[in-house]
Amino acid sequence: MLRLYNFHKEAFMNSEKKTEVKEGFIELRHTSSHILAQAVKRLYPDAKLGIGPAIEDGFYYDFYVDKPFTPDDLVRIEEEMKKIVDADYKLERFTLQKEDAIKFLEELDEPFKIELAREIDGEISFYRQGEFVDMCAGPHIESTGGVKYFKLLSTSGAYWRGDEHNPMMQRIYGTSFYTKEELDNYLSFLEEAKKRDHRILGRELDLYSTHEEVGPGLIMWHPNGAIIRNTIEDLWRKEHLKHGYKLVYTPHIASEKIYQISGHLENYAESMYAPIQIDTARYRLKPMNCPGHILIYKTKQRSYRDLPIRYAELGTVYRYERIGTLHGMLRVRGFTQDDAHIFCREDQLLDEIRGVIRFMDFFMKTFRYEYKPYLSTRPEKYIGTDEIWDMATKALKEALRLEGMDYELDEGGGVFYGPKIDIKLIDALGREWQGPTIQVDFNLPERFDVNYTGSDGKEHRVVMIHRTVLGSMERFVGGLIEHYAGKFPLWLAPIQVVVIPISDRHNERAIEVKDRLFENNIRVELDDRNEKVNYKVREAIVKKVPYIIVIGDREVEDNTLSVRTISKDLGSFSLESFIDRVKEEIEKKL
RNA sequence: GCCCACAUAGCUCAGUAGGUAGAGCGUAUCCUUGGUAAGGAUAAGGUCACCGGUUCGAUCCCGGUUGUGGGCUCCA
Numbered sequence: 001m002l003r004l005y006n007f008h009k010e011a012f013m014n015s016e017k018k019t020e021v022k023e024g025f026i027e028l029r030h031t032s033s034h035i036l037a038q039a040v041k042r043l044y045p046d047a048k049l050g051i052g053p054a055i056e057d058g059f060y061y062d063f064y065v066d067k068p069f070t071p072d073d074l075v076r077i078e079e080e081m082k083k084i085v086d087a088d089y090k091l092e093r094f095t096l097q098k099e100d101a102i103k104f105l106e107e108l109d110e111p112f113k114i115e116l117a118r119e120i121d122g123e124i125s126f127y128r129q130g131e132f133v134d135m136c137a138g139p140h141i142e143s144t145g146g147v148k149y150f151k152l153l154s155t156s157g158a159y160w161r162g163d164e165h166n167p168m169m170q171r172i173y174g175t176s177f178y179t180k181e182e183l184d185n186y187l188s189f190l191e192e193a194k195k196r197d198h199r200i201l202g203r204e205l206d207l208y209s210t211h212e213e214v215g216p217g218l219i220m221w222h223p224n225g226a227i228i229r230n231t232i233e234d235l236w237r238k239e240h241l242k243h244g245y246k247l248v249y250t251p252h253i254a255s256e257k258i259y260q261i262s263g264h265l266e267n268y269a270e271s272m273y274a275p276i277q278i279d280t281a282r283y284r285l286k287p288m289n290c291p292g293h294i295l296i297y298k299t300k301q302r303s304y305r306d307l308p309i310r311y312a313e314l315g316t317v318y319r320y321e322r323i324g325t326l327h328g329m330l331r332v333r334g335f336t337q338d339d340a341h342i343f344c345r346e347d348q349l350l351d352e353i354r355g356v357i358r359f360m361d362f363f364m365k366t367f368r369y370e371y372k373p374y375l376s377t378r379p380e381k382y383i384g385t386d387e388i389w390d391m392a393t394k395a396l397k398e399a400l401r402l403e404g405m406d407y408e409l410d411e412g413g414g415v416f417y418g419p420k421i422d423i424k425l426i427d428a429l430g431r432e433w434q435g436p437t438i439q440v441d442f443n444l445p446e447r448f449d450v451n452y453t454g455s456d457g458k459e460h461r462v463v464m465i466h467r468t469v470l471g472s473m474e475r476f477v478g479g480l481i482e483h484y485a486g487k488f489p490l491w492l493a494p495i496q497v498v499v500i501p502i503s504d505r506h507n508e509r510a511i512e513v514k515d516r517l518f519e520n521n522i523r524v525e526l527d528d529r530n531e532k533v534n535y536k537v538r539e540a541i542v543k544k545v546p547y548i549i550v551i552g553d554r555e556v557e558d559n560t561l562s563v564r565t566i567s568k569d570l571g572s573f574s575l576e577s578f579i580d581r582v583k584e585e586i587e588k589k590l
Numbered sequence: 591g592c593c594c595a596c597a598u599a600g601c602u603c604a605g606u607a608g609g610u611a612g613a614g615c616g617u618a619u620c621c622u623u624g625g626u627a628a629g630g631a632u633a634a635g636g637u638c639a640c641c642g643g644u645u646c647g648a649u650c651c652c653g654g655u656u657g658u659g660g661g662c663u664c665c666a
Contacts, residue, residue, distance in 0.1 A: 040634080060661095100622070154661070156661030159593095212657050264666075303604095322591050331665080502623080503625095532624045532628085540626095
């Protein structure tokens with residue numbers, strides 16, 4: 001399991017039980033899943049058993065049943081489980097030789113288990129608790145009485161063995177803990193997580209919306225969301241220019257020709273939208289930015305002295321994603337990648353990758369993310385020679401080592417055209433989403449014949465790196481909303497300061513203050529509505545505005561500002577010192 | 591795409607044995623000029639997602655569509 005971005009969830013879950021043996025959960029939850037299966041078998045004798053593992057936050061069990069489980073069924077099952085816990089059955093392990101095990105499972109009429117048993121060599125272990133027996137590697141706790149604090153959470157469909165051509169099982173998810181406190185903590189964590197869901201906060205903070213009339217997976221950025229995005233994009237452009245990238249723009253549609261050359265039509269047609277007929281040619285919505293950047297590169301002969309060439313674009317792409325996979329801003333059909341392509345010589349590859357890692361690290365730190373990279377190596381289906389794969393994989397590994405990065409290896413997880421480094425974003429519930437990525441590509445330079453002239457006067461194939469340092473604007477901002485729980489740091493906050501006059505006679509001064517802040521490029525709003533201070537302060541807090549200024553008789557008289565944040569009163573400031581403070585914090589991105 | 595669930599006012603939700611609907615918040619207007627997390631009154635606001643069917647009559651029952659949620663699969 002990957003766990004990159006420092007997370008509230010981790011912080012939450014670890015706070016209570018840092019010293020506790022975390023491994024102990026595997027046994028507990030594994031036994032919990034057996035109790036679940038036993039209860040289901042009692043209530044639905046025809047249910048066939050799939051698999052029932054312990055997972056990070058709990059456990060599940062897959063059943064093959066005629067009718068899917070309803071929420072009411074879950075209540076009944078949970079009650080039956082309680083009886084099993086109270087009965088405190090011992091879990092008895094026994095083993096059978098493969099043939100006997102299969103015969104045994106045939107008697108039990110468990111076709112899915114038989115399928116699994118056939119793939120196991122040697123002895124097969126079983127666990128018995130009361131009348132219930134399950135083929136299982138274990139381990140388990142001693143008896144069912146140990147599972148006191150559990151709860152069934154949800155049901156869903158799940159393909160047998162994760163293959164969509166297989167029958168659909170019905171999965172029941174649950175969780176269990178050793179103490180009531182832990183269980184309650186976990187359940188309240190789930191409640192809290194809902195509140196930081198970017199889809200909820202996105203509406204509450206007026207950041208974005210989606211519309212049936214526009215289509216699913218297509219994001220409308222409201223002013224508050226747009227200013228956050230724009231602030232990030234400004235930084236992104238500035239830093240890219242500083243780091244030797246050149247900014248380019250490419251069109252949103254392109255003739256199919258380019259995707260024939262790139263191979264996208266051949267390999268990724270499923271993810272591309274249907275052609276648009278224009279005059280005599282067929283056009284496609286752009287699913288990737290790379291072909292465009294390659295064409296720009298190829299408009300001239302390039303010398304080895306010109307390399308590396310780095311083209312960057314906040315490029316909007318459109319990809320067909322299956323409807324059931326869409327999710328708020330995190331999985332959409334139209335999105336803007338913070339894309340760049342580096343064309344370099346083989347001998348520059350290592351330095352270029354190191355540069356990208358450092359650059360990506362700069363962005364992650366700017367947003368106060370902790371992260372961990374994953375290195376994905378050669379998959380089963382691939383193009384290019386073994387030598388070039390080894391060279392590129394070695395370069396990625398070496399770059400990670402030289403930059404002092406811990407990483408995990410995802411053996412065979414690379415793309416067919418090259419190995420890559422991935423960073424995952426984690427949402428409020430701990431689900432992972434692909435974020436920044438650094439990919440070496442052997443395919444496109446071949447297909448487009450992308451070359452440079454070497455010092456030997458001969459043509460050489462360029463090495464290409466695709467990379468994003470954020471991922472996409474949609475996913476990144478969606479992730480940020482959850483990361484900050486809507487409480488954006490000052491430099492990103494859509495409204496940085498609210499000025500609240502206490503009564504009408506303070507409006508004049510309040511307007512003056514607002515104007516002065518505005519002149520200093522501070523995002524300020526005046527709340528001169530006919531409401532009480534309490535009311536306006538509360539609303540500013542709910543909107544998570546970092547600084548709230550109150551102006552009444554005292555402030556007008558002393559020529560000061562009364563300043564508070566969401567959580568504490570900062571006391572009195574002169575206008576100038578407040579402006580200095582705010583500007584400094586924005587500058588430092590605190 | 592697959593399994594299940596859901597869709598009532600801008601938001602959160604209630605409701606109807608089938609007789610075209612309510613609350614709180616928000617919005618507007620008025621009163622109130624109030625010192626750091628909700629002052630008061632009045633009003634406006636709904637083709638009960640959409641399309642069909644059953645029925646004298648459908649927001650409610652049935653079917654379909656669209657969208658949303660939790661998973662599964664997928665994710666260049």
